[in-house]
Amino acid sequence: MQLNHVISTKQFLSPSFLAQLFKLADKNEEDDRNNTLKRVLNGKIMAAVFYEPSTRTRFSFESAMKKLGGDVITTESAGHFSSAIKGESLSDSIRIISGYADVIVLRHPRRGSAKLASQVSSVPVINAGDGTGEHPTQALLDIYTIEKELGRLDNISVAMVGDLLNGRTIHSLLILLSLYENIRFYFVAPSQLALPDEYQQYLKKKRIEFMEVQDIHEVLDKVDVLYMTRVQKERFKSDYDYQQLKNAYILDTSTLKRLKNTAIIMHPLPRVSEISLEVDMDKRAAYFRQAKNGLYIRMALLQMILANE
């Protein structure tokens, strides 16, 4: 299986591709645990070009590359540092950098920048977040986590909680999950942050059941996956609105009591206050395992892109 650019989740709407990706990620995890990883990317160079800070995402990609024997050239804040300040266009930067690397991982605040980069680069480009656009490797590690934790992707109920208006993570995961049988969604959000109509129409067309609710407590005993996201105070029109709603989106040990024993709690991280620290001890808290899965998914993607060249 050979991959080229990784720009959008829409490239991956194939259960058989996903199954293959998950298998490779599983293998990487096993080999990592047993210290039997092969340095299959020896001699390859990844350029990590981050125009805005995201240390966790960058570290995850760089560790993935290095665990497979590859090497990395990196800039952690290209926006402040590079010739960007001399007025150089993203296109020119990418054309030049693609002469120095075998793959480019790009984080950029502007929607569409990863696609633009892929059109001028002489090597594959991986989108590590393009503003309000997409963050496809996050979506892939999210669905991988569900499969790994629950052992299935069909027949599951998923609550997505928090800022469903701006959460690109939520939108991408929703589309990937729609590939599977008998999925039911609960969208838990204040009305100001409800899921955009475009995604609601998408689900209706695919005849996937969903329900919008405002209080997290209504869904806790019904779901297999509780996907939390940050609700930022500044998204609300008034502080009154925020005060009314904020407790509806906070997870603590008391809310946990109503959650199914077999359910899992996910979060793309960083969290602020929407999950209490006490929840970390609960075995259903899957968010740190989810972050670690990012390493194995990114190793698998890098292998698909580079290993058989």
Next chain:
Amino acid sequence: MQLNHVISTKQFLSPSFLAQLFKLADKNEEDDRNNTLKRVLNGKIMAAVFYEPSTRTRFSFESAMKKLGGDVITTESAGHFSSAIKGESLSDSIRIISGYADVIVLRHPRRGSAKLASQVSSVPVINAGDGTGEHPTQALLDIYTIEKELGRLDNISVAMVGDLLNGRTIHSLLILLSLYENIRFYFVAPSQLALPDEYQQYLKKKRIEFMEVQDIHEVLDKVDVLYMTRVQKERFKSDYDYQQLKNAYILDTSTLKRLKNTAIIMHPLPRVSEISLEVDMDKRAAYFRQAKNGLYIRMALLQMILANE
């Protein structure tokens, strides 16, 4: 051939040295294309110490080092970050860092800083730009590009266009080209940004033909190399002056029509508006190949410095 510090273009005023360097660069390119590069710098460490941002130059050096099996420790903005802010002198920093690395690549805004560094360092120092001083590896990759694209360095006509007053790139290249037979220069610049008298005297003493012109259109059908540089609006005394002249230094497809078929267009990059994007498609546009050549020249220099130690 063993090299120590790389501080100034003036170290390289030898056609036989340059021929050897180019041969090594050619070999690196060929081996890179065939995936047959040998990891001759295995176990060696390069410190990239950048006191001002230059992601492209840094990436080029780091990729060069890593493609040859070496490793890198790097700081992308030492001026903001290092103990510079606690008042430590450059000399002390370099003395310490030279204990941790086998070669230091230094970018610093102050003219003369690379020379100073070489005097206290216990390992070789490569000047990657010292303010209004020099940027010798840029000059070497420029002349390498001309040789590679045209197949010769004797008998060529070169137009240098734009800011010839402040362009250290231009000054260094001019001196290197003066080593060869039957070179003719056209200096295309507004009078405010004309080539300094010191370089004009140099050419006169070496009996090298040159002509100053103000409009790029006068030279397009005469030259083998059209070397463009940025003309910055803020260099002009009045906006009126700038408006009068700015079109004289912009290259687009209409100006291209008058350029020889066998000529090449160079630019040290980043460009702003002096070369239209449409020019990129023209086979004579050599500036991205030029940037890539930086990789092979830097690999060759690192080998000359480190490989036979």
Next chain:
Amino acid sequence: MQLNHVISTKQFLSPSFLAQLFKLADKNEEDDRNNTLKRVLNGKIMAAVFYEPSTRTRFSFESAMKKLGGDVITTESAGHFSSAIKGESLSDSIRIISGYADVIVLRHPRRGSAKLASQVSSVPVINAGDGTGEHPTQALLDIYTIEKELGRLDNISVAMVGDLLNGRTIHSLLILLSLYENIRFYFVAPSQLALPDEYQQYLKKKRIEFMEVQDIHEVLDKVDVLYMTRVQKERFKSDYDYQQLKNAYILDTSTLKRLKNTAIIMHPLPRVSEISLEVDMDKRAAYFRQAKNGLYIRMALLQMILANE
């Protein structure tokens, strides 16, 4: 000998541990000189997580890791760049990063942060400075330097000069030296920057001789080690106080004349003006050798932590 976290100098109050560490450091230096270092950390990844700038310390750790064949993922200013700005806690960052690395080197401005990190990390944490807290690898390289330069740790007289109130380096070294026989301290500081009572009590309890003096000239002919630190003007209540005292803490060739021939001059660096440049030529000036010793001590620590896993 297996190590886990390196958080505090207090973990190392054992002459036999220190002797073993020094032996390993000696071996690393010898192998480095002879180009016979073994890549024993091949496949291991160190995360350098610096929430405040310290290029020298970071380079020293990264060079140590790479000389032993390991690899590094790094952030040079996590405080500006990371999800710290989105409000993520240090604990969450460390938990996630510990999934991507085999050891974490943490620099953080808050006292106690390294300990906190070690409590949530799934891999060993090395404290590379936690604000007013500790910087244990600096203390270890300091005492290693004394042993290496003088050939002994018993029967020595040590002057500590400058800011003894805030100097965590001084405090840690004092405690380590107290492990040995027949140590005598001279504390040379203005009264505003005197050694805190807690450390004076510590020495009294251990029956270690010490004397407080205000002028460096009183002790020059008595000491084996002259440990200089920065005295910052802003620490003084009035400029008058500062002017009165500043010359008492400056080392130049005239003061040097009174220093024993066999003594050594140390400084944790960066220096500002407390050691004149002319002193660098004196063979007793050990501060650059001291900085280099940091490399070998850190190699030894990384080996103890990672090599036998």
